Amino acid sequence: MLSIHARQVLAKAVLPILILLAVGLVLLGLVRRPAVDGVRLMATDFMAPAYHGLVWPQERAKVWLTDLRGATDLAKENARLREENRALRHWYDVAVALAAENGRLKKSLHWIPETVPQYVTGRVTRDDGGPYSRAVLLDVGSGHDVRIGDVALDAAGLLGRVTEVGPHTVRVLMINDDASRIPVTLATSHGDAIMAGDDTASPRLIFYPQDHHPVEGERVETRGQSTMPAGLPVGTVHYSAPNRPVVVPDADLDRLDIVRVFDYGDDDSQAPDAPGRVRVKKLPQNPMTGPLPFSWLPNFPNMPGRGEQ
Template identity: 45%
Template sequence: MIRLSIPLRQALGRLSLPVLIAMAFGVMLLGKADALLVERMRTMVTDIVTPIWSVLQQPVSAVSDAVTEARTLWNMRAENQRLREENDHLRRWQDTALALEAENSLLRRQLAWVPEPAPSFFTARVVADGGGTYARAVLLATGARAPVRKGQIALDERGFVGRVTEVGSRSARVLLATDINSRIPVTFEGTRARAIMVGNNSARPRLQHWPEGQLPRDGDRVVTSSEASAFPAGLPVGIVRWPEGGVPEVELFARLDRLDVVRLFDFGLQGILPPEAVARPEPRQGRR
């Protein structure tokens, strides 16, 4: 160990804090200047921490499962009543759906319709909150050989969740639809009008840029649009809501506040990706 004289050591001690403050600003500038380097470092750290998160997540999910179980038992009677009513309601819808399905297949036969191939997907577990206070993202634990790539689309059991923005060797980051940087082209199912769904870090993203004279209506179903070939058309996103005296928002189908597992779909689309992905195009894996 090098022995320093006491005055020198005191001087160094006094100097270390200003130097570190300057370095902190340097780190921030580095983040702005070389986004790729930062992303690589991020992926490295995330890959190291993800196995720890996977282990930590187990007791957390066990506790939350137990709480849910207890609540279910408590509410069983009311829930049963509600389900009975819902079942009656759904039975009527089932009849309609079956009739429509029959009609649809009849029409397809007449039109020599070529069905679309089913997209490939795999399921990954959400292990951590990958966003800070000012961002909305989740981290997934993916296997070492999972076919994850940037731009894949994440859905939960109800609807659209977000897109894969960073891929590590054992983890992946999904930018949620609610993030301030998220822009999703959407279509209103009723009017077929298009718009952009813009995240603002709150639970409900806002709608912008709809065609003039075609105001989004409250309760309209919102699905993805194939504009810019970033998304396939027709993935369920949410329902239009008009808050009092505000801008139209989308109430998402997906439950982003309690994501457990998500399905990552590979639609093979090479549309708009984050800028760093464009600089480094990745080949599609497992497909011709």
């Protein structure tokens, strides 16, 4: 057993020792914070089921309170919905009247109805071996009716055009490829331009009217021309540098997944022949099939390919 004196000394020494330990813990926290946080996280992990049990009544009470508030607000909500319903019915009547009037006007103007585009949907597979740097293959399955020049769209906007058609897949040339040129219209400044891909994320605008420069942030839509229907959303104008307008595409060109290819049925929209127009004579399919010139010369083959010696 310790003497009374020793016990008194020990009792007086306890607090300084404990304070020293606490200072040690403070220093440990400054030097090795992750170690202390690791212990705390272990304790929290250990207590996680208890926390769940503690918080559970609070969550239940919240749910009950929400339900209770919903029940008390029911009458008010009902009145509001009835009012909204009345307003909606009014607008429904207005819409029906306007639709009827629109139909009547169209009929009296001999309006030609627009054709509803046919479309197929396919999953994108990357195109590694194609002729373009920015093109994708689209798996549309067998029995599709996709033609060259059809328009590919994702959920947000224009993606590109179909350049080659296979039995199961089609190749879509994307709008940011070097070879892509799309005629577009600028929604606010009403100018026409050509959107030219340059292998970057945002294609450039070229050939815009010099007295109507594109406005920063304005909408870019397709211009109705040959196979391309008008008014498809493309993106917005952005000046990446002075006098260098580019289009920030709406479509997510980097993360393509599901793509739709639309056929706008353009066969009948060929422009009529103009009087006095000189038709360009089509080149023969295989220009090297006829007899070669100078075939009468000796030692000269008279047919293309491997000549007879």
